Amino acid sequence: MSYTSTQVVSRPSSITSQYMPIKDITNPDPASPFSSPFYRQHTLRPNNIIVEDGQLDDERWSRQAFALGMPFGDVQRPNAEARKVAQKMQRKQNLNEKQLVELLLPLVQSSAKSHKKLQVQTGNNFHHDAVPIGTFDQSSYTAWSMPLPVPKPDIAVGFTSKTFNSHELELQEGIISNAHGEPCDLAKVSQPTRDVFWPFFVVEVQASLYAAQNAAAGSASTCNNALALLAEAADEPTIQRQGRGISWQSRRAVQSFSLAVCGKTATLNLHNFQGGLSHCAAVIRSYKLDDESDMEALASRLASILIWAENCRLPTIVDLLENLDHMVQLESRDYLSDAFTNENLVTVSNHDAGSPRKRFSGIKSRLAEISPKWIRVQA
Structure with a gap:
């Protein structure tokens, strides 16, 4: 799973955002991003964490x-x-x-x-x-989301x-x-x-x-x-x-x-x-x-x-x-039913339903009919 990439969208200066640009953020402890005063604003909230x-x-x-x-x-x-x-x-x-x-x-x-x-x-x-x-769209704060x-x-x-x-x-x-x-x-x-x-x-x-x-x-x-x-x-x-x-x-x-x-x-x-x-x-x-x-x-x-x-x-x-x-x-079961329709299964079950050998022969015959030629078994 990869993080969703964000795009920086240029906007007119008249459009203001409650989010401070990344370049203006100063972190008193560079080793720990969690201590940034803007961590909740730029990282937690954009990822739906309050x-x-x-x-x-x-x-x-x-x-x-x-x-x-x-x-x-x-x-x-x-x-x-x-x-x-x-x-x-x-x-x-x-x-x-x-x-x-x-x-x-x-x-x-x-x-x-x-x-x-x-x-x-x-x-x-x-x-x-x-x-x-989070769901990152092209809103006013997306460019500042982490x-x-x-x-x-x-x-x-x-x-x-x-x-x-x-x-x-x-x-x-x-x-x-x-x-x-x-x-x-x-x-x-x-x-x-x-x-x-x-x-x-x-x-x-x-x-x-x-x-x-x-x-x-x-x-x-x-x-x-x-x-x-x-x-x-x-x-x-x-x-x-x-x-x-x-x-x-x-x-x-x-x-x-x-x-x-x-x-x-x-x-x-x-x-x-x-x-x-x-x-x-x-x-x-x-x-x-x-x-x-x-x-x-x-x-x-x-x-x-x-x-x-x-x-x-x-x-x-x-x-x-x-x-x-x-x-x-x-x-x-759905995968199996894609290969054998109910009609086909009923036909097989009703065909020569006497002995096990006859039932197997019927299934084999039915497989020969519905299989592609290049994998068709010989009945």
Whole structure:
């Protein structure tokens, strides 16, 4: 899947745009595009990703939590690993990004330890096949739009290969189409990073919280977009018959979570994608990583996310794979029916239907009649 190229369109000076030309953009941290003050404007929004500035209010989060089957508030539970991380944070000053990842990784791993179907991976690039691509037209801001960078989350949590049987793993291979009709590899969509299938939680550590949230928006939206691509492929017959109505969009709502980290502060973020609408990211809550109470609350929230993934996200994936399996079988039957019409099959079945030898002779004769001369069998 290649990124859609954009064309620079010259426009009269009287036509103004809310988007600043690329040449006028200055990035205080050239090594990290996520820290650019124009990153959301020029990269996320053109690729249909919206990051809300504020935190989710109680009413909105309560509705989301109820729909996901999660507790609304943080459940305070004693957690030795969480307290250990907080104590290490208290003793250390000026932690760099690598050190923060090394401190947070044991907390994520300990939370996932009892979930045998889950896998934790660190520092691997995602494949580009599932990265969201916006619809670039010749509007006033197209010339200033940038493709979304291929995500490389510091920590990613998804499912192990042992979660799926051999047939389900086989179904997760092959070529499907993305939203623009371009081919993409389902094996790379389902497994965007090594040994992790269908990730649903990512951790991004950056030099600023703004940059971390921007990076998390791209990574988590890629997780959601992967599942949306599978849904598109599995529901293709229904889409062709009924279109993408409101009911289809509501059935295809996909959620993921992320933790954006800067220094000793982190935000837990919800990423929501519904049908063909935009990817939306919003902060659920902020946490102080050097506070033991906050870290225990974060560990509790992470545990609820992992439970949700096994009880809700995984069954959704399995259902979509089952739909895809039915579609593949249907296409196989359609392919067979293209070679042998119903009339021909009836003729064969009624011709010399006595013994197996006679039935085989009848089929062979019928093949001789309908086959081209250059491959015609001799009856």
